[in-house]
Amino acid sequence: MSAPTADPVDTTAEVTADVTHVVTELATAAKRASRTLGTLTTAQKNAVLLAAADAIDAAADTVLAANAEDVQRAEAAGTEASLVDRLRLTADRVAGITGGLRQVAALPDPIGAVLSGKTLPNGLELRQVRVPLGVVGFVYEARPNVTVDGFGISFKSGNAVLLRGSSSAVSSNAALVTVLRGVLEEHRIDPNVVSLLPSDTRESVTALIQARGLVDVVIPRGGAGLISAVVTNATVPTIETGSGNCHIFVHRDADVDVATRIILNAKTRRPSVCNTVETVLIDSGIADEALAPITSALQAQGVVIHGEEPGMEPATEDDWHREYLSLDIALKVVDDIDAAIDHIAAYSTGHTEAIITKSLAAANEFTSRVDAAAVMVNASTAFTDGEQFGFGAEIGISTQKLHARGPMGLPELTSTKWLVWGDGQIRPA
Amino acid sequence: MSAPTADPVDTTAEVTADVTHVVTELATAAKRASRTLGTLTTAQKNAVLLAAADAIDAAADTVLAANAEDVQRAEAAGTEASLVDRLRLTADRVAGITGGLRQVAALPDPIGAVLSGKTLPNGLELRQVRVPLGVVGFVYEARPNVTVDGFGISFKSGNAVLLRGSSSAVSSNAALVTVLRGVLEEHRIDPNVVSLLPSDTRESVTALIQARGLVDVVIPRGGAGLISAVVTNATVPTIETGSGNCHIFVHRDADVDVATRIILNAKTRRPSVCNTVETVLIDSGIADEALAPITSALQAQGVVIHGEEPGMEPATEDDWHREYLSLDIALKVVDDIDAAIDHIAAYSTGHTEAIITKSLAAANEFTSRVDAAAVMVNASTAFTDGEQFGFGAEIGISTQKLHARGPMGLPELTSTKWLVWGDGQIRPA
Incomplete structure (x- = not known):
């Protein structure tokens, strides 16, 4: 980065141009490095992943020391305790990170699978095969484990990766990426297969999400604000993950005990994750019977209910949109299954929607008409x-409809190409 | 549209707001209409498609009269003859359009296919099923047949469609869409399943490609400028189609006769389409033998060769990038297969790349290292x-890597959803 000058306007422009230049250089190097990745065998890739796990285990002290700097800086800046906790690494967490790499090594390799194929009447042989995307970008928040996860899943699927982590984790991320690049060099693989982008300015995010032709997909992993900023401003393809305003509809033919147990589980198991239920819809045909046990069970677990019934926090329009990610829940009595489906169509983020019912007809109607990545019958979101x-x-849960929808595995980080083998065929006029 | 006022600035703002409003209303109506489309059976959809074909056949005179207005207007404005020809409908072309609808009716229905599934240890039953995307937008140029094609493929795959055609085809498109909406109403299907957007201003394109939450994908069909404008400015997902700077590499172990025949076919069969070869790369190890027959065969067909050899139009950097779409071709002698692969990596649009060789090793190296939607061995692009x-x-050829790559069929206009059926399962903590 250039040194500050006397003129603040010039400085900004200069810094911006500088960061964009740095990101473009790293993306160009990643693109070049990615071109040979698709030809590595599964055995070669697994050897690198296992060596990377061993190398991080061996360098645990260095990684923990770097992380201590990040934690100290965050605490000195008065960062919220829960955020500091997400940032903090321990010997156990490092073991979790390297265990993750070994798990990825054990997964089936998606690359090279033949998805379809045929021989045309003229003898041309067609095969549609799975190939890497090329260069994957991750934009993520504090957790340093995403740095290694992001490398592991990208590398196994034959992609180079550009990591834009949080500035709060800069020392941890740098220590981890240094180990990873060292392992790649030992295996005579271009280390630009994994690079850390500057995290001290938003400009590096902008440069990444607008690097058309160099970056094949950007996946934001973090809060709704981050995801929306990335998806809206990107000119490279993105995969939208995670935002979940999930509903559970208690149908008039529900088993109330089942409904209560599932709602409690879906709200209180881990309130801060995207598959948590945020709104309960209760069919008017069962409200008299279901409302009391459900609300009292929730309240007994400390859940604040936002709704229109007595004893609840008064709900506003905003509550139907909210992804609380906390021990809060919205609750609404609706006329019938049609009203429930309409409410979900209006407010859902397309993540997970569930119906509780004993009626096969209602279950079929709900699952066929509700549009979401996952639609459930009598199960916890x-x-x-x-x-x-x-x-x-763990790559995230796509809430978009193109390319990938729902929980993503390694195949979602791939593309396909058609191989066409002939012996001189030409196409008639 | 509001009447012009005295103040040009106000008028523009008013018209823009107006058009955006109109597009948003049509998109909202399409979204609503799309919600029931996914539940139509294949038989119901095919009945509508066949009835639409019959209705257009029956209304051929009206459609041709409307088209005559468009043609007259284009000719009066001095439009190029080739463009007027693309705009013109004849009885034969109308028959081609309705034949296309009947073909789509005969295709397998992608909706409802179960792509994968399993039963989890806790008894939960998972199925990943194919579902419609929702609302598809097409932005296209003069040809009125795309209006009916776009409806047919969208409807068969369970999607509502917003059609933004060319202003030069406005009368033809309106006549065709009126017939289609009439058929939908006769079948008690919401006619907002197909709508024509205003074509008299660019603002309707902008409104369409930024209607996040209402439009699920926009597919531009037309020239490179249109496609680039749509893809770069869209905030809804897009599928990039068609731009093809295709190469044929004549390897040192090629059969020169095969190479010549394939290059001639790939350049002269239909020079204006995206799978036309635009650059020939000749291995230095075969240049002495191959250059003369290939260049003279091309020149005998009136092809202008842009290259570095004597007797060619001198090539500039620009020629390696050009998608000529005409009887022009770029030609370069390269050192070897590595140089050919590097050249392709630098200039390819990722459409179709071919090698001509008798060497299995060269064919394998080329197909594994070249990154394109289709990679061919000894066959015409x-x-x-x-x-x-x-x-x-005919939906176009995707040159992007996410969601769809290469020629697109009906499945590329769909998404998936996970159905999860249980009997009260909750997730342990």
């Missing part, structure tokens, strides 16, 4: 999760 | 085409 679905790697 | 690949519907 907490099950929308890559590990629960058996994907084995 | 003209084969990259939905009909040739057997997809039966």
